[in-house]
Amino acid sequence: MDIAMIVEGKARAAREAARALALCSTRTKNEALQQMARGLEEKTAAILEANRADVERARAAGVARAFLDRLTLTDVRIETMAAGLREIAGLADPVGETVEAWRRPSGIDIARVRVPLGVIGFIYESRPNVTADAAGLCVKSGNAVILRGGSEAIESNTLIAAVLAKALEKTGAPPDAIQFVEVTDRAAVAAMLTLDGLIDLVIPRGGEAFVRWVAERSRVPVLKHDRGVVHVYVDAAADLDMAATIVLNAKTQRPSVCNALETLLVDHAVADRFLPVVAARLGQAGVELRGCPETVRRVPGARPATPADWDAEYLDLVLAIRVVDGLDAAIEHIRGHGTGLAEAIVTNDLGRARRFTREVDAAAVLVNASTRLVDGHQFGLGAEMGISTSRVHARGPVGVRELTTTKFIVHGDGQVRD
Amino acid sequence: MDIAMIVEGKARAAREAARALALCSTRTKNEALQQMARGLEEKTAAILEANRADVERARAAGVARAFLDRLTLTDVRIETMAAGLREIAGLADPVGETVEAWRRPSGIDIARVRVPLGVIGFIYESRPNVTADAAGLCVKSGNAVILRGGSEAIESNTLIAAVLAKALEKTGAPPDAIQFVEVTDRAAVAAMLTLDGLIDLVIPRGGEAFVRWVAERSRVPVLKHDRGVVHVYVDAAADLDMAATIVLNAKTQRPSVCNALETLLVDHAVADRFLPVVAARLGQAGVELRGCPETVRRVPGARPATPADWDAEYLDLVLAIRVVDGLDAAIEHIRGHGTGLAEAIVTNDLGRARRFTREVDAAAVLVNASTRLVDGHQFGLGAEMGISTSRVHARGPVGVRELTTTKFIVHGDGQVRD
Numbered sequence A, B: 001m002d003i004a005m006i007v008e009g010k011a012r013a014a015r016e017a018a019r020a021l022a023l024c025s026t027r028t029k030n031e032a033l034q035q036m037a038r039g040l041e042e043k044t045a046a047i048l049e050a051n052r053a054d055v056e057r058a059r060a061a062g063v064a065r066a067f068l069d070r071l072t073l074t075d076v077r078i079e080t081m082a083a084g085l086r087e088i089a090g091l092a093d094p095v096g097e098t099v100e101a102w103r104r105p106s107g108i109d110i111a112r113v114r115v116p117l118g119v120i121g122f123i124y125e126s127r128p129n130v131t132a133d134a135a136g137l138c139v140k141s142g143n144a145v146i147l148r149g150g151s152e153a154i155e156s157n158t159l160i161a162a163v164l165a166k167a168l169e170k171t172g173a174p175p176d177a178i179q180f181v182e183v184t185d186r187a188a189v190a191a192m193l194t195l196d197g198l199i200d201l202v203i204p205r206g207g208e209a210f211v212r213w214v215a216e217r218s219r220v221p222v223l224k225h226d227r228g229v230v231h232v233y234v235d236a237a238a239d240l241d242m243a244a245t246i247v248l249n250a251k252t253q254r255p256s257v258c259n260a261l262e263t264l265l266v267d268h269a270v271a272d273r274f275l276p277v278v279a280a281r282l283g284q285a286g287v288e289l290r291g292c293p294e295t296v297r298r299v300p301g302a303r304p305a306t307p308a309d310w311d312a313e314y315l316d317l318v319l320a321i322r323v324v325d326g327l328d329a330a331i332e333h334i335r336g337h338g339t340g341l342a343e344a345i346v347t348n349d350l351g352r353a354r355r356f357t358r359e360v361d362a363a364a365v366l367v368n369a370s371t372r373l374v375d376g377h378q379f380g381l382g383a384e385m386g387i388s389t390s391r392v393h394a395r396g397p398v399g400v401r402e403l404t405t406t407k408f409i410v411h412g413d414g415q416v417r418d
Helices: A003-022 A026-042 A042-059 A065-071 A075-090 A129-140 A150-170 A184-192 A208-217 A240-252 A268-284 A291-300 A307-311 A326-337 A350-359 B003-022 B026-042 B044-060 B063-070 B075-090 B131-142 B151-168 B186-192 B209-218 B240-251 B268-284 B293-298 B309-310 B325-335 B350-359
Strands: A098-103 A109-116 A119-123 A144-148 A178-180 A200-206 A232-233 A261-267 A286-292 A319-323 A342-346 A364-369 A404-415 B099-104 B109-116 B121-125 B144-150 B178-180 B203-204 B232-233 B261-267 B288-290 B318-324 B342-346 B364-369 B406-415
Touching: A003 A109, A003 A144, A003 A178, A003 A184, A003 A364, A026 A042, A026 A075, A026 A150, A042 A065, A042 A075, A042 A150, A065 A150, A075 A129, A075 A326, A119 A129, A119 A184, A129 A144, A129 A150, A129 A178, A144 A184, A150 A178, A184 A208, A232 A240, A232 A326, A240 A261, A240 A268, A240 A342, A240 B406, A261 A268, A261 A326, A268 A286, A268 A319, A286 A291, A291 A319, A307 A319, A307 A326, A319 A326, A326 A350, A342 A350, A350 A364, A350 B131, A364 B203, B003 B109, B003 B121, B003 B144, B003 B178, B003 B186, B026 B044, B026 B075, B026 B131, B026 B151, B044 B063, B044 B075, B044 B151, B063 B151, B075 B131, B075 B151, B099 B232, B099 B261, B121 B131, B121 B186, B131 B144, B131 B151, B131 B178, B144 B186, B151 B178, B203 B209, B232 B240, B240 B261, B240 B268, B240 B342, B240 B364, B261 B268, B261 B325, B268 B288, B268 B293, B268 B318, B288 B293, B293 B318, B309 B318, B309 B325, B318 B325, B325 B350, B342 B350, B350 B364
Parallel strands: A119 A144, A119 A200, A144 A178, A232 A261, A232 A342, A261 A319, A286 A319, A342 A364, A364 B406, A404 B364, B121 B144, B121 B203, B144 B178, B232 B261, B232 B342, B261 B318, B288 B318, B342 B364
Antiparallel strands: A098 A109, A109 A404, B099 B109, B109 B406
């Protein structure tokens, strides 16, 4: 059987299951999530064994240590996956929520009500825990999911997905709602992307080039996360202690993620006072600095930045720094180099804070807070499939609500159109 | 200059203008809409002259009379276009609306606020009044628009778009926010569809094949209206007088539009009583009936339906009728043949009404009301770009609100992530 046929078969099964899952009660979906958690716990030994095969293969291929670490499962990590599923069970069910409702002069009552999107195609890379998160979020939001994980974790993911699907059998939820594509050939992804009509939304999670590859050829709508070239602008009216704390946190708390700081912009008026202090603290934290000439003059340890640095998503302990002439120049820099994920200003000037939040175009704009707070959990929205930099459908953290659409329900007493 | 370069130039101009328009106040945008209305009125003679050229060309090409009628402008029709723009000025501005706002335990305040999508690509067919509607809705929602009308109305549309863009000069709104692609070659559309990054959303309005052509090749997200194979199900517990009135209205009030009825489903239990009555009234209204064997037995004037009739979007005074065995069979028929636009049940049974509204998957599901009510104006949402059968971003009538996205605005006092 060829790859396209295999993928289409799974999509058809998912489509059927989606219809049944959409009508399952919140209680049934939560019970399914509890069973999924229990399934992972009961199959821990088998999952660890499958994972060992992946890890050994990766080690033989000579991958980097950080990669090996992300790939490796342990008892504790499997327990964390199960806890994640139980946490999703505790989230409010978005399905059935009335978003708004009103009565028209003719007497018809109109309600806009949340319903599942249908079938989600989720394409991701190596970390096996993502399999459980994604399946859990889809089940909670009443969507069937077609999971397509990276080849490096194929043994782990195949087993985890099978355990999760099997767990649904013990409940009223349809086991076919969780599909896993074992074919690691990229042709399997290409096949998914042609299945408009069977798949309602594709969410690719991975490197920039891969996400672009998906977006460029998909006939299914794509919710994507491009890149996170994230800025903090330290304004002339900033509390400089607060600014240093925010910059340190945004850059170093977890540098490898999309909402970590990449370029620091500093108003010329406070550069003399701020830069030496923050540079010393960043240096202590092991951050390499690359600055504009104005920065290098004030921070002798900083390397001169090249034009490429202003567009770099380092995802590492490296920071670009540029001194700018006030708010307009900061906004202009962000306009030219930002990727629309998260942008922050540190200031105590109300007028400039207002202008920054209005004029900077990003999924999240922050005043006096770390960009690392842009996250479903930190926002209080629960677990997330990722952070969308798309403008349509959902922008920012993609949680269970963003996996729904709405329908209008109209009740009348025989009303017709004149 | 080649077509792709022309289109890209317009998209770049629109992108620049979008940034300025996004920051315009409601007052400025409303003043722009008033000036656009005034511009159409002042240029009525020139617009009528341009339109005459289109009409003469169409007549020489021997197009159908209904088509000629839609293409032809008159003083009254231009006044109606101007009135439409003034009506849009009167709508609430969606931009700046706080959709939700909350405080987190850490003390950060989060607000989700509506902002314009950016640049809309609107691709449509012949009726010149659509040019003014689309431009008006985009200006009100703070979006730049690239209009690409059909070749039949090219003279009319080119002038109308120029008048509308020129009108913006008298206000603080950027004239480049209204772009018109005069190139009637389909290559111009193809070029628009490659401009992800410059165009944020494409809305194609036209025949089914054309919309599919756009959706299949677009790298820009598409909001589409596929087809409207619309059903009314007359349940055993229906008020049969009400049912007949709804069926007549849904089929005959304006048969050429997407929310008009195409297939009538009747519960077997009431077929004997209902079908002869409704068939007589439909016959008087000039509707041709095509029925299943059970229908034909009860309605001698009905022609036997072929399988193709169950999937037909007649857009004309033709109705397919099928007798079904109760609610489950009706839902199953709609599942197999519906296109997800509008579906109605006529019943006084609460349980079956509840099941129908939950289990039928469509942009709008109606109980005891005509499907012709599924419309932005009828819903009280104002003018619309069309009715979306897409599931992502917006489903149902697409008005000014659906042309926006949101951004998160976070205010803190130095909060960081632990």
